[in-house]
Amino acid sequence: MAELSRRSEVPVATIKYYQREGLLPPGTPTAATRAEYGEVHLRRLRLIRALVEIGEVPVATIRQILAAVDDPSVSLHDMLGTVQYSLGPKLAEPAGDDQDRRTVDELIAELGWNVSSIAPARALLAGSLAGLRRSGAVMPAAGLRGFAEVLRPLAAQEVATLEQAAADSTDRVALSEAAVTGIVLFERVIIALRRMAQEDASAGRYAAPG
Amino acid sequence: MAELSRRSEVPVATIKYYQREGLLPPGTPTAATRAEYGEVHLRRLRLIRALVEIGEVPVATIRQILAAVDDPSVSLHDMLGTVQYSLGPKLAEPAGDDQDRRTVDELIAELGWNVSSIAPARALLAGSLAGLRRSGAVMPAAGLRGFAEVLRPLAAQEVATLEQAAADSTDRVALSEAAVTGIVLFERVIIALRRMAQEDASAGRYAAPG
Numbered sequence: 001m002a003e004l005s006r007r008s009e010v011p012v013a014t015i016k017y018y019q020r021e022g023l024l025p026p027g028t029p030t031a032a033t034r035a036e037y038g039e040v041h042l043r044r045l046r047l048i049r050a051l052v053e054i055g056e057v058p059v060a061t062i063r064q065i066l067a068a069v070d071d072p073s074v075s076l077h078d079m080l081g082t083v084q085y086s087l088g089p090k091l092a093e094p095a096g097d098d099q100d101r102r103t104v105d106e107l108i109a110e111l112g113w114n115v116s117s118i119a120p121a122r123a124l125l126a127g128s129l130a131g132l133r134r135s136g137a138v139m140p141a142a143g144l145r146g147f148a149e150v151l152r153p154l155a156a157q158e159v160a161t162l163e164q165a166a167a168d169s170t171d172r173v174a175l176s177e178a179a180v181t182g183i184v185l186f187e188r189v190i191i192a193l194r195r196m197a198q199e200d201a202s203a204g205r206y207a208a209p210g
Numbered sequence: 211m212a213e214l215s216r217r218s219e220v221p222v223a224t225i226k227y228y229q230r231e232g233l234l235p236p237g238t239p240t241a242a243t244r245a246e247y248g249e250v251h252l253r254r255l256r257l258i259r260a261l262v263e264i265g266e267v268p269v270a271t272i273r274q275i276l277a278a279v280d281d282p283s284v285s286l287h288d289m290l291g292t293v294q295y296s297l298g299p300k301l302a303e304p305a306g307d308d309q310d311r312r313t314v315d316e317l318i319a320e321l322g323w324n325v326s327s328i329a330p331a332r333a334l335l336a337g338s339l340a341g342l343r344r345s346g347a348v349m350p351a352a353g354l355r356g357f358a359e360v361l362r363p364l365a366a367q368e369v370a371t372l373e374q375a376a377a378d379s380t381d382r383v384a385l386s387e388a389a390v391t392g393i394v395l396f397e398r399v400i401i402a403l404r405r406m407a408q409e410d411a412s413a414g415r416y417a418a419p420g
Contacts, residue, residue: 054341077416084405089398108406114413115406125402128395131264135391137371139399148403150360155407159415161347181345183408185338187401188299192335193358194397195294196318196325197365203324205369206287 001027004037008045015045021059023048023066047177051086055180061086069172079172080162083179085120096126103129107141111148158182211237214247218255225255231269233258233276257387261296265390271296279382289382290372293389295330306336313339317351321358368392 004027005012018024024044027035044066051057051065068074068082095101104126108115115122132139162178214237215222228234234254237245254276261267261275278284278292305311314336318325325332372388 050345075416077412080412080416081409084408089401111410113406113410114417115409119406119409121402121405121409124398125406128398128402131391131395132399135260135388135395137388137392137395139396144399144403147400148407151400151404151407152410155404155411156414159408159411178345178347181341182347183405185341185345185347187404188334188338189342189354190357190361190400190404191299191397192331192338193354194361194365194400195331195334195393196323196329197358197361198294198369198393199291199325199329199331200321200323200362201365201369202287202290204366206285206290207324 001035001037004041004045008042008049010045010049018045018048021063023059023062043173043177047173047180050177050180054184055087057086065176069176072172076172076175079176080179081116081119083176084183087180087183089124090120091124091127095123096130100126100130100133103141103144107144107148110145111152113148113152158186211245211247214251214255218252218259220255220259228255228258231273233269233272253383253387257383257390260387260390264394265297267296275386279386282382286382286385289386290389291326291329293386294393297390297393299334301334301337305333306338306340310336310340310343313351313354317354317358320355321362323358323362368396 001012001015004010005015008015015024019026024041027037027041029035047066047069048062051062057065065082065086068079074082096104101122104122107125108122129139162175162182211222211225214220215225218225225234229236234251237247237251239245257276257279258272261272267275275292275296278289284292306314311332314332317335318332372385372392
């Protein structure tokens with residue numbers, strides 16, 4: 001276990017905690033006080049760390065994700081869905097009213113996208129549109145569609161990239177880890193670029209003092 | 211104050227808390243136990259609520275933002291910067307190493323963008339690139355530039371929209387409120403659309419069971 005800790009850069013106490021929580025299987029016993037840990041443990045530990053540190057996913061939810069990863073009867077699509085649905089941002093406020101939900105339903109229908117009726121992104125979008133509406137900043141449907149159409153080919157590229165990052169499209173643990181880091185970190189890249197673009201646009205318009 | 215509470219939908223106890231914290235000025239006294247609150251209080255309260263509920267900004271930071279809003283010698287650009295810099299996501303991990311920071315500097319120089327050296331978006335971008343690199347998913351510089359170029363005209367549009375939402379470009383309180391809701395909620399719109407696009411792309415590739 002000291003070796004596993006060294007290779008994964010995860011403290012021994014933390015590894016033991018994951019074992020108590022049932023996230024990480026025991027090693028293969030080699031003596032009364034020793035056990036062997038292999039690549040399987042190392043890769044599983046990497047996935048757990050990505051979920052904890054990058055995804056900020058609670059332990060109970062990590063258990064559900066690992067159950068989907070371990071169950072080969074769960075399709076890769078449903079497994080990746082379990083990963084994506086576990087990732088924030090969560091909405092503190094109500095997820096919009098009927099009007100907002102209808103806007104989201106119509107948008108998805110027009111785009112012809114295959115999005116589950118229980119996808120948290122539906123509520124996130126409806127709630128955000130409701131907030132924009134309440135603050136007087138209406139988002140026109142054409143604007144939403146335009147943005148969606150820019151994002152769609154990037155998402156296809158991203159899903160294709162998952163397999164490169166995982167190096168093997170049937171490696172469910174590596175695919176899940178690549179999904180967590182890709183989804184969360186790339187969202188931050190977009191947010192950071194967007195904030196910089198706003199700053200530059202504001203500098204052009206408002207930088208003169210007074 | 212009961213009237214202010216009714217019109218703003220903020221409980222009286224919360225309004226009193228903001229007054230104790232120095233965020234909201236007292237009303238104009240009209241009798242020993244009564245004070246008059248006007249539009250100025252209502253609009254300031256709306257800004258505070260947007261910062262608390264949508265921006266999840268702590269009270270000490272709200273105090274700094276209001277100081278910039280109240281000081282006419284702070285340019286609109288610096289005021290909006292104070293608002294934007296207060297909004298998450300914060301990075302839990304180190305903001306990347308020298309290599310990542312250099313990548314960000316070079317990107318901003320190539321784009322010719324006017325971005326302050328202390329902008330939190332720089333650290334957010336460097337840290338996200340570091341995380342992607344550590345997970346084996348390198349983001350090519352050309353990809354970053356391409357994304358930045360898509361986002362720039364949208365940001366210009368957004369900054370222009372601020373003034374419409376504020377109805378008056380010199381109304382610093384209304385501009386700040388529109389900035390908070392616009393920045394946070396529109397980021398959620400993008401994240402939601404992106405997650406749906408991923409789900410659709412994954413459905414096309416992985417939905418078959420097994």
